[in-house]
Amino acid sequence: ADPSGRLATPGKILVAYFSRTGNTRVVAGQIQRALGADLFEILPATSYPEDYAQTVEQARRERDNNVRPALKSGVPRIADYQTIYLGFPIWGETAPPVIRSFLASHDLAEKTLIPFITHGGYGVGSSMDVLSAHAPRARLTDAAFVMQGEQEKQTLERVSGWLGKIGAGKARAG
Numbered sequence: 001a002d003p004s005g006r007l008a009t010p011g012k013i014l015v016a017y018f019s020r021t022g023n024t025r026v027v028a029g030q031i032q033r034a035l036g037a038d039l040f041e042i043l044p045a046t047s048y049p050e051d052y053a054q055t056v057e058q059a060r061r062e063r064d065n066n067v068r069p070a071l072k073s074g075v076p077r078i079a080d081y082q083t084i085y086l087g088f089p090i091w092g093e094t095a096p097p098v099i100r101s102f103l104a105s106h107d108l109a110e111k112t113l114i115p116f117i118t119h120g121g122y123g124v125g126s127s128m129d130v131l132s133a134h135a136p137r138a139r140l141t142d143a144a145f146v147m148q149g150e151q152e153k154q155t156l157e158r159v160s161g162w163l164g165k166i167g168a169g170k171a172r173a174g
């Protein structure tokens with residue numbers, strides 16, 4: 001028994017996720033509702049730029065320098081959870097920097113870690129290795145959910161093309 005009098009609920013489930021454009025958020029919501037789990041959105045203390053290209057560049061720098069960006073908040077009472085579904089998009093062929101921050105700042109020893117991953121068509125890259133390296137004592141399942149989602153880049157290109165075609169690009173600028 002917990003000396004505080006509060007018992008950790010056995011088998012409590014957490015769905016923790018990071019999502020920029022919403023693809024991973026949809027999956028997180030469905031898992032959370034299906035399992036009656038708690039939901040936690042992983043957010044950096046300082047938001048990434050709205051601009052896609054700037055975000056790609058910042059993510060690349062953070063990846064290459066092994067930066068762990070500060071998180072806006074941590075999971076309250078992480079010890080209560082036995083199973084953690086961890087969701088993220090693939091950024092630069094790996095897990096986004098905030099996922100490394102998340103794993104480094106929570107003790108996941110002996111917890112079951114079940115990844116769900118969305119990518120833009122190039123697969124999961126080195127993300128599973130990142131998870132096992134940063135949460136070495138978690139029980140990482142190899143039955144991750146993996147799905148290709150829309151690419152923000154492709155949407156931006158399509159919209160730019162359309163704006164150009166209807167002659168709206170310049171007229172709207174400024």
Ligand SMILES: Cc1cc2nc3c(=O)[nH]c(=O)nc-3n(C[C@H](O)[C@H](O)[C@H](O)COP(=O)(O)O)c2cc1C
Pocket residue numbers: 018019020021022023024025055056059088089090091092093094118119120121122123148149150151152
């Ligand atoms: C900064 C950045 C880097 C990305 N790098 C990759 C990549 O290396 N490989 C890939 O398949 N998709 C890449 N994508 C596409 C996303 O993984 C894909 O669109 C994902 O479904 C987005 O999920 P979200 O809507 O939950 O943010 C990248 C997207 C962003 C914003």
